[in-house]
Amino acid sequence: MGWAYGLIASDPAERAAALVRLADAERNTQDAWDRLAKTWRRRFSLGRMAASRNYQKVRGYSLPDGLWDRPAGSDIVAWPGLPYVLLFLEWEARYPQEWTRHAKAWGAKQSLIRDVAVAHHDEMARTKLVDLIEIVVQRPYRCKDREYVRVARAVDCGDLRGRLETAARSDNPWARRHAGYVLWLLDRPEVPNTRHVWRTWLAAAFSE
Template sequence: MTDTAGSGVDDDNGWTERLAWAYGLIAPDSAERASALARLVRAREEAESARLRVNETWLPSPRLRVTARDRAAAQKAYSEAASRCMPEALWSAPASGEINTWAGLPFAMLFLEWEARYPQEWTQHAKAWGTKESLIRQLAIANHDGQVRTKLVDLVDLAVQRPYRCKDREYVRVARAVDGGELRGRLHRAYRSENPWAQLHAGYVLWLLDHPEVPNTRHVWRTWLSDTHTP
């Protein structure tokens, strides 16, 4: 078994040095995305090989003696390899306990934006529903700076524009955390658009924003669907 990978105690420069290439995953240019995807595949293969070596140190053969130093070295190699790919690099909790001061925050949002803009590529190369859910829940706080808040509004807008994907329901938490004129304006535009998914999802989110006491459960969703609501 392995410990959680990542670089929760690292600084901004460390994360950028290891993962700046990952911005290519959300590039509009398909060739740039293809290059970033190829690099991600290589990085994940290296991390997987390192993880298997860690496991081997805990299940040695009769001909292989393993010391505590060997295990520590294997774990260090895995942590280093995992810190250079996604989603593995995001599997460490923020050292401070607050995601808005975590050096990995830009790459957490990048990971979610990648899933929102290029869902098929994300699913093929880095599908991690649990990671998506965990990051969205951690991001659903009100004390983000303006730039992060704007990015979160973008993510909610992207989510309501498309057919539902696993864990998209968690974006309601973010919508409630960053509720305001910008978000509501985007949601109303989506509701008035000709996109049936946007009409449905935006209408539901707007209704929940107007009823903060209502939990966002499957039962509430089904009940809302059975009625007629006009935001």
């Protein structure tokens, strides 16, 4: 599924080509599902197992459908699909309008952010997650962005704090608020990340 990396390319033409591939993958997934659904309309169907296997195979080449095949309870860090989880989240972070238009799935976003909020990632994955947090704090709030606090707490490090401090001192009003809030929570791991806590902090931090 290497074509999917085109979704986060800086070249608009490369992204457009990847979106065509995604549309093809989604169409193939729907066709495979329709074939499987037809077997359930018959009381006995010899082709049901084959249709089910085909559907599982085909959906693995689409996003976000291909991200749901991780065995229950398995470690996401060791799962071969982790790079595509990070890709899916990076796509939403860098090109939110394209992601919303072609693959909007807020529940998937929330679930995947929670899944990657673990401390034992390798250096490459940790750096990618720090990059994502830096991007997200600098934009207007989008649905489920609040979940990134979990990730920040999991990968807390000097690099992350340095980037957040820079963002909190910037001229970007969203970055000042979001980065400042995340830094405040990193210093207070016992404080829950709730809407009430956010509003209370915001009122106190920007009362002047």
